[in-house]
Amino acid sequence: xxxxxxxxxxxxxxxxxxxxxxxxxxxxxxxxxxxxxxxxxxxxxxxxxxxxxxxxxxxxxxxxxxxxxxxxxxxxxxxxxxxxxxxxxxxxxxxxxxxxxxxxxxxxxxxxxxxxxxxxxxxxxxxxxxxxxxxxxxxxxxxxxxxxxxxxxxxxxxxxxxxxxxxxxxxxxxxxxxxxxxxxxxxxxxxxxxxxxxxxxxxxxxxxxxxxxxxxxxxxxxxxxxxxxxxxxxxxxxxxxxxxxxxxxxxxxxxxxxxxxxxxxx
Numbered sequence: 001x002x003x004x005x006x007x008x009x010x011x012x013x014x015x016x017x018x019x020x021x022x023x024x025x026x027x028x029x030x031x032x033x034x035x036x037x038x039x040x041x042x043x044x045x046x047x048x049x050x051x052x053x054x055x056x057x058x059x060x061x062x063x064x065x066x067x068x069x070x071x072x073x074x075x076x077x078x079x080x081x082x083x084x085x086x087x088x089x090x091x092x093x094x095x096x097x098x099x100x101x102x103x104x105x106x107x108x109x110x111x112x113x114x115x116x117x118x119x120x121x122x123x124x125x126x127x128x129x130x131x132x133x134x135x136x137x138x139x140x141x142x143x144x145x146x147x148x149x150x151x152x153x154x155x156x157x158x159x160x161x162x163x164x165x166x167x168x169x170x171x172x173x174x175x176x177x178x179x180x181x182x183x184x185x186x187x188x189x190x191x192x193x194x195x196x197x198x199x200x201x202x203x204x205x206x207x208x209x210x211x212x213x214x215x216x217x218x219x220x221x222x223x224x225x226x227x228x229x230x231x232x233x234x235x236x237x238x239x240x241x242x243x244x245x246x247x248x249x250x251x252x253x254x255x256x257x258x259x260x261x262x263x264x265x266x
Contacts (some may be wrong), residue, residue, distance in 0.1 A: 001091040010096055014207035017193055021088050021200040022140070026079075031142055033077040034108070034221065042070040042108060043167035050167065050176035052120035057186040057213065060134035064211065067117035068110035071238075080106065084225050089138060089200060090248040093227050096202065097134050101130035104128065104135070104226035105239045111150055111221075116214030118150060121185035123158075123228070125205045126166040128237035133159060134229035137204035142221035143197045152201055153190035180208065185228040187212060205222035228248060 002010075002018070010016040013170075022030065047067030073080040083089075084103050095102045105128070113118055124137055130239035159227050166178035179227055187210050193201050201207060214220045234240055243260055253259075 001088055002095045007095055009019070010069060010204075013156045013191075015154045015156075015191075015201065015203040015209075016043070016192065017195055018092055018200045018202060019196070020198050021086065022083070022091070022198040024198065026083070027142070027198045029079040030083055030140070030210075033079040034073070034223070036069055037073060037076055037108070038068060038110065041076060042068050042110070043259070044068040044081035047117040048179070049170075050179055052119070052167075052172055052179050052182050054195070055182045056197070057117045058121065061115050061213065062068055065115045066112050067116050068112060068219075070108040071105065071121070072107045075109060079222070083140065083223075083246050085245070089225075092200075092202070093136055094248045095137065096136050097227065097229050098249075100229055100231070100252060101227050102230040102245050102251070103244040104189075104228050106226070107224045109224060110219050112219055113217050114152065114215060115233065116220060118213040119209075119211045120179035120182065120211040121155070121187065121190075122166060122179045123164060123206050123208055123210055124235075126162050127214035128205075128226065128239060129235040130205060130228060131233045131235060133204050133206055134232040135229050136202050137205065138201075138225045138227065139195075139201040140199055140225060141199045142216070142222045142223070144194075144196050145220060145222075145247050146194045147212065149214045149216045149218070150213055151192050152209060152222075153187060153192045153212045154203060155185065155189060156191050156209040159204040161207040162206055164208070167186065183244065
């Protein structure tokens, strides 16, 4: 699925655009199910909190800016279960992570029209912290992306710095969504990665990224699928302690590893 040149680009920059992972027919099925999930299950809310909002948006825009989200789409939809186990995507991820690839989670991030939620600069590791970089997020694009609707943007090579401390409190001491200092990490410094419907953009869990607001009259829809080497231990955050399906290879057992249980977690 990936050439050595693509693998080298990913290792150097921390991100990669993989064109047309999904066929038009597959995308039709995914879009149909996503429309249903957005109508019946997803939530549209203020989105991420924190002082960064006043840097990225004027007062009027900040007041109306929203984000539509839903976790674990593959628990709700056959089409999305097929998507997260897609052999083409699994092969590409294996070339970047290693022979054994475990799904960690999926999350919808849809930016509503005109004032759809921008994202401050951050590392995804701040939300689901792992021991090392054998973790790749894959953005499945439901829509073509470009500057006006807030395409994904990366700080090239930033994954080599490892984990960076994030701001998690407002100046008033209230908790807020993790993000990096807006004076140090600016969207203007990033590389935009515009993509087409059916493309997948992958990036390392330590790669710094963000996006501008959606100013168009149409929603911008992406689904993030997180994958890891199952031996890459999670330390904290989203989906902590929850095993998921293997999409490539095998789950390796070490002497201290117990078999998975079907008992409910208290």
